[in-house]
Amino acid sequence: MDVATTHYPVAHRYTRLDARAVADARLVLCDLDGCLIAQGRPFAETAEFVAACGDRLWIVSNASDSTARAMSRQLAGFGIAVPAARILLAGETMLEHLAHVEGIRRARVFASAALIARAVELGIDPAADAPQAVLLCRDAGVTVETMGPILTQVGQGAPLWVSNEDLSHPGHDTQPVAETGALLAALRAIQPELEWRSLGKPDPMMLTMALTRSGVSAQDAVFVGDNVLTDGAAAAALNMPFVHIQRSIIQ
The missing domain is CATH 3.40.50.1000 (HAD superfamily/HAD-like)
Known part of the structure; x- marks a missing residue:
């Protein structure tokens, strides 16, 4: 089909x-x-x-x-x-939505340095101790060691926002390049009932x-x-x- x-x-x-x-x-x-x-x-x-x-x-x-x-x-x-x-x-669109629509000022942002800097520009503390939201982007720094803390913060009441659900995109050699959705899939493998929102x-x-x-x-x-x-x-x-x-x- x-x-x-x-x-x-x-x-x-x-x-x-x-x-x-x-x-x-x-x-x-x-x-x-x-x-x-x-x-x-x-x-x-x-x-x-x-x-x-x-x-x-x-x-x-x-x-x-x-x-x-x-x-x-x-x-x-x-x-x-x-x-x-x-x-x-x-990623940037979601940051702007969180700042301007949701009124988020304290967050845990798992993202590239460029997006962390953009969060600061928008008035969001990207490393807050008591986050109002957790934001997951395509971040090479997210590993098996950081997945536990991410799920803990979400479990404590901070809603999870995911930049996108794409698992991969094709590279120049036509082989898949892992995307943010692959990180989300790993989190869901640990916690199948995980809830999130994506724009x-x-x-x-x-x-x-x-x-x-x-x-x-x-x-x-x-x-x-x-x-x-x-x-x-x-x-x-x-x-x-x-x-x-x-x-x-x-x-």
Whole structure:
């Protein structure tokens, strides 16, 4: 059974980015890891695709180890121009939600140095002794030694927020690169009844933010992603056309 075409509105399936697939869209929302870049490097066709899309392109990604400003600078270093104002990343988006909507000021943030610095900018203490929330992002510092303390803090009443539920994304060699969802799966293996909240895809919140800020309707946009279970589901929630970039046989 073809999972992508059976459950989600897949416009086309490609093994690489192709500007012809999005030529008629007024707005092109594109995932980052596995689509535009992998392991910190762009794919061979990324610069050409981004240039062809021009101002129509927004990055809407479950990435949770960088900020929009840092990602814009990183891409610029490869000759790829996407301003920070058109980049939405799950980790940073969740921090902003916690600060501005949930009113969180004390947290335990398990994340990269860049996101910990962003938490401080937003007025969140990322290493509070009595946290109001625990935030889990893609963090190489989370190991079997830190999983116990994370679960203890959650067990003491601090709600768990997870940047995204992706298990992996394809690397340049098509092999899977572990994502935040793999850390969540490990925590759930220890505590199967674990509860959490995530604003990353498949939640359509970031897609809705891009539509609102751009003033384009979902029907006039297209979402380009590598994961039908997260990218495809987010697009389906808004009845938005979906282009599946399937670089790896492992999805």
